[in-house]
Amino acid sequence: MTKTATIKKNYFLIISRKLALASLLIGLLSSFLGVLLKKTTEYYEEIFFERANSNILFYLLFPFIGLSLIYFLRQYLFKKKENKGIKEVFESTESKRKNLPTYKIPSHFINGFLTVIFGGSTGIEISTVVATATIGSVAHQKKNIFRQYKTELICAGVAAGVTALFGSPIAGLLFSYEVISKKISQAFILTCSIAVSTAYALLLLINEPPLFSISIETWHLKAIPYFILLGVLAGLNAVYLTKTVLYVKAQFSKINTPFHKIMLGSALLSVSLMLFPQLYGEGYHAIKTIIYSTNQSLLTISLGLSLIAILLLKPIVTSITLASGGDGGVFAPSLFIGAFLGLFTALSFNHFFDSDVIILNFMVLGMASVLSASIQAPLTALFLTLSLTNNYILFLPILMVCYIAQTTAKIIFPYTVYSFIPKYD
Template sequence: MTLHSYQIKKSRRVAAVLFAASITGVLSALIADTLKVATEHYEELFIESIHHRPYLIFILPFIGLATIYVLRHFLFRNKANKGIKEVMDTINKDAHMLPAYKIPSHYFNGLLTVVFGGSTGIEVSTVVSTAAIGALSSRKASFLKKYRTDLICSGLAAGLTALFNAPLAGFLFAFEVFTKRRSKLHHVSVVTAIVTSWLITHFLFYKPLFQFNIKAWHIQALPYMVLLAVLAGLNAVYLTKCVLFFKKLFGSFKNDMVKIAVGSLSISALVFMFPGLYGEGYAGIKTAIATTNLTSLTLLLPLLIVMLLKPVATSVTLGAGGDGGVFAPSLFMGAFLGLIVSHVLNMYFHLGLIPINFVVIGMAAVLSGSIHAPFTAIFLACAIADSYVLFIPIVLACLISRWVAGLILPYSVYSYRPAVRPLP
């Protein structure tokens, strides 16, 4: 083979990989955006129904978890969804593949979990579904198998981009959590998928998640932002420990229906007492932010209780068979933590801190500590806020939170591997 013919063949392969990445980006955007729209619609519908008929909260979580169990048993090969670990295993182990049925499995299970009250989000369901699209693309031609990791990362990065309209966060998520490949083709294929996903989302589906009125920050507030970052790292560890504890606890149940019944009843009781725990919790964040007359600890106490119960509700949801992860719970906890810290400091020390700034910084910091991906959290928070005014304190908070969480736990929910006991 001459040098010229080799270069032509190589160029064709690169073009084919980029074409596959662009198709992956398009399909990932459609998966992510339709799942987001459907989840928001039905979640709002069910929350409104509960306002008029409170008893429904004792029925909905059971319906959701039971339906997931039936679908898994009869339609999705009776295999539990393992979330992000499935994607990591596919990338790190050549023998492991993400089968095509993982696309509808995570799509519908994620939808059912959240809309029926499971206290988690659709982010992980989306990421695994879109990663499976990338894996499927790599099987469409024999030579594409060599680029499986590139296409999987293209899919998951495109999925996260679509959910939050955050292309930089999508790229960094693929790099920080899944693979640190530095090849030019890898980066170009991921960027290709992200750009196609962003274009579809931005022009067809985009709607801001929150309406934040970000204000300029002052250097005098920096020490208190550092305090928030340390507390965020501790909260991230608390969330990780909760998830691992309850997964182990529910894994000890021998009867699946008992596990579903116990899990759904626990979720129902928690949501009945604290409605803000329902589903993703973004509605609860909006309500808390809108509450400006927090002038005593008594009024702050419900926010603190909800923040501390969110990891429990999330962990029970996942342990009982729900589909989801720690993205939305981390954002939820961070928002409430930032609100509580700013109000307490203002109440007792009259510092004049801006609560909404602390909400955004808290969201970024807890997410950073939870997933051990500070740069993903930085750019995700800026995208959610639709502003880079807080970029410097967000960077500082995310790095500190990640450091604090790493000092206590060397692993995240994604990277944790249970110890294997040696045979006697």
Template sequence: MKYPNHSARMVGLVVASIAIAIICVTLADSLKSITEHAETFIFNQSKKVPLVYIILPSVGITAIYFLRKYVFRGKPNKGIKEIYQCIDSRKNTLPAFKVPSHYLNGFLTVIFGGSTGIEVSTVVATAAVGTMGQRNISLVKHYKTELICAGVTAGIATIFASPIAGFFFAVEVIARKNINRTVLLSSACAALVSWASLARLNSERIVDFTVQSWNAHAIPYFIILSLASSFVAIYFTKTVIYLKKFFGNISNNFLRVNSGALLVGIAILFFPQLYGDSYHAINELLFDSHSQNLNLQLSIFLLALVFLKPLVAALTLGAGGDGGVFAPSIVAGAVLGILTAMLFNYLFDADLIILNFAIIGGVAVLSAAIDAPLTSIFLGCSIVNGGYVIFIPVAIGCFIAKYTAKYFCSYTVYSYKGK
């Protein structure tokens, strides 16, 4: 049997990476679009009868339970950890059902108020597309990690309108110790496809404001925010791990699903900002911050959101919802940033730009939560217009938060192996 030479394999890898990226861009964009529209519609309709918030998460997570049991034959979803298992073992793969399973589960979780986002659902679904390509194209059978990274790059790039963030996420979080030239090549090809697609997709940024400038005198306050962000990330990590373990020990499926979902619903009733991915809350809070002065009531409200968003996200995941740490980290960190800037402006008349602190807080918590500062830096610069204006303080925040969190807690939700 004659094996293809190195040049032929490289050409095959490039072509396969481009093809997978095109599929994954389409997949991620469709999930993002239908989820945003459905989430906004249900959320706005529910405002008319707020008590509906209590039952909505139960509707979504119960639907996921029945889908998993009867359509996907009881096969569990383990999030990004199943990608690691696939990469670390030659025999392991991500079966094709992972694409519709995570697509539907992520959609149902978020539109009915489950307090996570579709990012991790997108990551696993696009990784599964990559393994399907690897299994079915003989020329690239030895490039499983590479094609997984190509799919994931395209997925994250599309969700956040940032090809470079998608590239670094694939390298930092997915490939990890398996980084080599072919992984970089496949991820770069996918990033280029994503970049070419973004003009056509016309994706909106998560934060609907524009960064104008930043001031050097704010650096000490950025550092304080970054340190605080690292502890929010640690709190989130430990809460997710504890509650997943707690709910996993509940043998009664009805009780497990509905107890967690009802707690989520009750939290949303009192804090509608927690509904779904909560990105809408960042814009609302930033808009209100221009007309509000900090007082005790507002301080308690913002602080409650900082701690409730990770908690309610962990309850969502523990009850059986699909999602991960992206949206909760960004939202909790952004609210922490808003609170920090408003507090120092009130106490010291520091003249801090609240928008800048919201962005830095959001990505600093994310950097610490997923141990990926480069991903977080470029993501932070992409989720707001003019984001690269604050590249330096964003980088400071992401690295300080990451290394501080790592000093006090050696694992993340992704790397935790259990005890």
């Protein structure tokens, strides 16, 4: 081996060791932040939701309080700097000059937390993604040798954050690849693998259970035509969600006075929550409720109309939450819509066609397929849903409906809320 080759080899080893150490620290900090935000939000969301159910007045007050707090924090604590969500991450990875400033960590953490616990109909996932991406961005600025690995270190933070939220290191890796990086390198594999391993180790240490406790026993080949139809419907619902978010944001951008945005947004949100409490916050409480009651479900006129209303309203209230100042994204709304879509379609198939499909299976498939179409990341949706249920029996059906839903959505509207660049931005 020549002297030059030896120097290059040693240099690569030095860089790899430093990247590995940085990834370990990023993974630890990002996973801790993700778990802390998840646990804190779950705890207070449950308390506030119970208060609202016991006294309808809280449904009127909570959205206004939450959106007002976020506005004043942005004005006076975060110096009037608005959060653009995951687009900030894209801007940072695509530009050598733009970096994610440190304040993004507390900004998205606090605003995401306040949005959900006060009834904002979104989730903490994108807040976590941006906050953990900022951890990676800050790390890359600390040493000159990390300058060329900016995207990889940002992806390491994101991958660890997603792993912490959903308990799936594979989903964390795939989300960083499919949504953020879109390319694989040795540095990407090294940094993200170490980060997600660290995050998963933390979850094992605290014995974090799956988000949904679902017992799936089997699936039948005769249900495949119904799976295909569900995938198509999921793609249509995802497009409806995406276009609704873009449209409502565009309309709210025409309102110049922030107080008017807050008043209008909170009023619409309050009315929606009073009519359908299932729309409160992330909506995981509603998913758990329908999961545990599927065996007793028969399609009636009132139930059918309620499910249709929820499917139509959820994208609207999510859009209003985001447009009036709330922090979040379409991760949790997609899972929510998918679960209710799966329930409605399964009940309809059984009622009108005597198909005898398994309702619980359709709810899981619905969650995966709507998420896949909404974020255009089928493999992420596949492994994320499998981890949520801690069950791999539906691997092939989920894989199928994820690609059907994504293809359907892409044919109709080739953008997501992350990739579309509105004129008002």
